[in-house]
Amino acid sequence: MMPSHGGKTVAQLSVLIQNGALDPVALAEETFIAIDSCKDQSIFVNLLEQRARAEAAASSKRIRDGRSLGLLDGIPVAWKDLFDIEGLATTAGSTVLKTSVPATRDADVVAALAGAGMVSIGRVNMSEFAFSGLGINPHYGTPQNPASTDGARLPGGSSSGSGVAVASGLVPVSIGTDTGGSVRIPAAFNGIVGYKATRGRYSMRGVFPLSKSLDSLGPLCHTVQDAVWIDAAMRGLGTPDVRRSSVEGLSLVVPETIVFDDAEAGVVSAFEVALKLLEKSGAKIRRQAFPAYAAIFELMAKYGPLVTAEAFVLHRERLAGPEAEGMDPRVVARTRLGEKITMTGYIETLAAREHLMAEFASSIGPGELVVSPTLPHVAPLTAPLLTNDELFVKTNAKTLRNTLIGNFLDGCGVSIPCGAGDAGMPVGLLLSGLPNGDEHLLSVALATEEAIR
Template sequence: MDFFNQDLTSLHADLVNKKISAAELAQATLANLKQTDAKVDAFLNLNEDAALKAAQAIDAKGINPANVLAGIPVGVKDNIVTKGLTTTAASKMLENFVPVYDATVVEKMLANDMVIVGKTNMDEFAMGGSTENSAFKVTKNPWDVSRVPGGSSGGSAVAVAAGQVPVAFGSDTGGSIRQPASFNGIVGMKPTYGRVSRWGLIAFGSSLDQIGPMTRTVKDNAAALNLIAGNDVNDGTSSKREVPDFTAGLTGDIKGMKIALPKEYMGDGIDPKVRDVIQAAVKQFEDLGATVEEVSLPNSRYGVSAYYIIASSEASSNLQRFDGIRYGFRAQDVKNLEDVYVRSRSEGFGDEVKRRIMLGTFSLSAGYYDAYFHKAGQVRTMIINDFNKVFEDYDLIIGPTAPTPAFKIGDEISDPVTMYMNDVLTIPVNLAGLPGMSIPAGFADGMPVGLQLIGKSFDESTLYKAGYAFEQATDFHQATPDLGGAH
């Protein structure tokens, strides 16, 4: 079965009323998934036997009527470690890597009776915006299979958009949840830095990375964030703040809400058809009783440069651990230890990962540190100050998630600078550690366009509240891609 006409609430009701068992649901999900994945290639690795066993155990125990996620099939991005289930980060480096522990978010999924059906494709080590950097397969956009799904969480986005699973989890370092959510017409939340434990997330940019949910509706997304949020003793950066019930404020009433629209987010670099969609969204919010006013984030234009210095520097450090010794790929016919390091890394990493390691190593090297790494850290402060100033007067910020709809497979992959500019609207949010969410806001030439909502630190609730009101007033989230099925 697909999930085009069901949400968590209706699925949960079916499970509680025994209209379908968790085992039947897992079976039907996997059957449909295998069929549709021949067209979209969203998954790297299925968890078929373990999923069915887990679902049977859940049936034996009974579905907890208070847990809307019990028995629900879920896809997990392949940079989130799963005990006993191969986890590759879409890299040849980790092609045969079997983790010995579960990420904290995975522990929470399993403890709450979610059924992990497989691991989703991504850009290698989450570096990229098209999922073309996977060492294993190219995921296709279900709205037009000649186009990219975005990235790096392209597999998770497609899994939801193609109706394969009702929920998937991704990670977002510079836009890797929100941009593919935008390209696929689904809801993707990057929570506040520290809201969700990063324990078991294969590290890329440790001051930027967050795990977040990808779903078809805002309410489902809020329920999924409820599951994974909270402090974790294994992640010293996870916040001890109280976690609210993110589904609580979904009333549809946003009268009097003060919304800011940064003029830099509607400038020349933005596809006019995307701008039209966002203008219509602005009107929609005004019709709902919110006020929308233009503001400025003057330093956001420097975000891409600052980000690629900071994220690459952190990556160059984080990826030192891949040395061909304890786990991962080791080159053949090596003569000595130095050879193991250099040849294993050179043969095991793909080009984009090498580019980022090189950029980071360069930015941190003697003679360049001040001009690049130090400077980027200062610009990061200025970007944060811009946001703080706007949030003195407004409840949230809206704008496009990405400058364009999904582009063609192969179009941008050989031009790193063009590819990096896709992140221009999402990156500032990671640099500031703020929550950001993309929701379906319309179409441009038949391809989905996402609206980005940016909130105050730890105020995901306002994003969900506003997103829900918009969703109730529109029907973009109900549109489904034609995969050759009866939709």
Template sequence: MIPTLAELRTALDEGRATSLQLTDAALAHIADPAGEGVRVYTKVYSAQARAAAQASDLLRGAGLARSPIDGLPISVKDLFDVAGEATLAGSVALQGAPAATQNAVIVQRLLAAGAVIVGRTNMTEFAYSGLGLNPHYGTPRNPWDRAAGRIPGGSSSGAAVSVTDQMAVAAIGTDTGGSVRIPAALCGLTGFKPTARRVPLAGALPLATRLDSIGPIAASVACCAQLDAILAGDAQPLPKPARLAGMRLAVPTNIVQDGMDSHVAASFRAALSRLSAAGALLEEIVVPEFDELASINATGGLSSAEAWTWHRALIEHAGDRYDPRVLSRIRRGQTMTAADLLELLDARVRWIAALEERIARYDALLMPTVPIIAPTIAELTEDEAYYRTNALILRNPTFINFLDGCALSLPCQETGTAPVGLMLAATGGRDRHVLALGMAVEALLQTPA
């Protein structure tokens, strides 16, 4: 069982653990030659982390803990700037690039809160896939059925496995089309995608700035709420669990349940049954806007357009160093015209307005985060299987990024079975509401039936 931030904070406050002990344990897991550390981290800050942990212990001993995460080992995705280092974003194409002159805003906020940053985590190159495969640094294996070599999900692949394998107590990733929620779902963790404007993007290498958001992967909803508050600079008291009885929850029936494997379908339906028995008011609805999104994105979509704009100069002199599967997706933006982009932006405004009106009377949407359990890495060797599976895994989370909404993925499978994520989503700005509802749902699903 992965300890929560609150449990570790209590252990620190009561003197049952020190930050240095927690940090040394995380570093030992990273360095274990039999473990996944070499594929999970692209950079490890052993000396800096131990020094930060010692400083945290001194401050705590003087009664000066800086925040609820002071002294806790945290990992950050490889696309956040760290002063003095080039930001590589899981690629080799940026090797030799100028070093960052300052920390990303979220890195600085974590440091100010006393977090011990143990290293940078591996990811899909340039964050452009939901599978988590990386041909340059290796692919971390999912903790579920590790011998079979299953994908961790992406793009924040190393982030999730750093938490499952106790190489960090929590991780910070990014989510442009599900890149926090997908690895959380496939690895049995909780992941939160905030409304994009909630957390500053400054110092994060972009994929698509109109869709990018920054969020945590951790052991519980409360952990995610605590980290989200720090990342967002939100000084309000943390959300409290909502009351499930009377909550109006919409369950879309079109698109999002297509292609579910039997285990995901059974887990999803069991979760819905428990929510209904607890007094939540579930209503199955058709969401026509979901059917429309493919045609809206037919010319390439926002990710392709924005990725091509950022990458085109780099591709000119280092395109041969890209993962070909990533490069091919970025190049889709090359053929988009100004008219295509303007029509897409206008269509998005109309789409958001229509969907917000349709779901205004509901407290949240419920859907499977990912419709299948994690496939094996070997299954995705052929390009056709790779692209088909990538599209399927990204499908549901992407709706919420295009909506500019917020969403939480939390485990809903029976203990001892393959991880399955339940996604709770709402319109933009309802982050605290989603977290409060998620706490209640989590408590219900963790109670023995």
């Protein structure tokens, strides 16, 4: 059951709440009823009913008294199961952490959005320990992609519950993490917007890590405008500081390296249609090879992925003990590969990363952004991947391929829906920018979304 206000953007809900047409308490209750009635019970892993009702009541009173905290006061939000919530154990999509010591305080970004008046509804499902781009979870179930009409399809990971919760209309926004594509992948698979901020743009205190060299955060929501509002609040700003730019005269670069390899025809077609719309609106599109892209994958083949090395260090004691028996065997196998990565290989990778970041930055012009398909394929059917390990590994690698480039280069990115591919499933267009170019990226994304949607 979708709530009567389900599918509305943050901005639409904000107008209703601020003018008194929608009470935050009623919206919170409507949300919990919809979650309880939803056929897919694998989306949420925790509901924060007591907290949410108190936050909604406080918001309602503030607004009645003329003391609104701003645009986001009373807006529901869901959190990926990596964010500390005071009083709860942070389980990171795993059952082995259920007995962990409860958090004594909210993660900083949870506190920041609470300070903006947002109502925390609950925590949502994810790939265990955030270590997969597909969203399959054998412990809590795998959320079903609501765009599918021909059987259960993947939600995308690792922020699987975030993508499905928003696409299903249960909440207008959910906050995820992105280490190799974990915000942008579920956004593209589910036909919503996903913004991966530059690493370090927000505080990571109280966020369960995967790879500290790559981990970043961002919202999954219905529009870029919503992402802009959430971004401001996560940084503690009272009002957004990003302004819409124009597509007219905008220069965009389409990579000719890696991103189109073995891409589905439907994805390429939807992407090219979006480019034509951007050109019609005045954008200048050029195409260019990026040797740095290929070098990233050569580096991983030689030394092993950074994420695998750092994930192994994080979980090595867990993998050596009885807890490993309670983990997803695929997560265990993938994490243990990090044991084979040498210290020399790790240091060489970090050094090469700095070089490739500089090389890439020098290969695009001032103000230019890179534009590509977010993913080379639409969301695959789930069933074949549940039992076929070889297919799982191959599909996971392909799903992460385009997006992990942005993490390795430490940039920022926004995935925007741009049409449909095979089986009528959503396709995403990915705008990518240089590190700390978030304001420019979001400004351009506002205009780009208007042109292609």
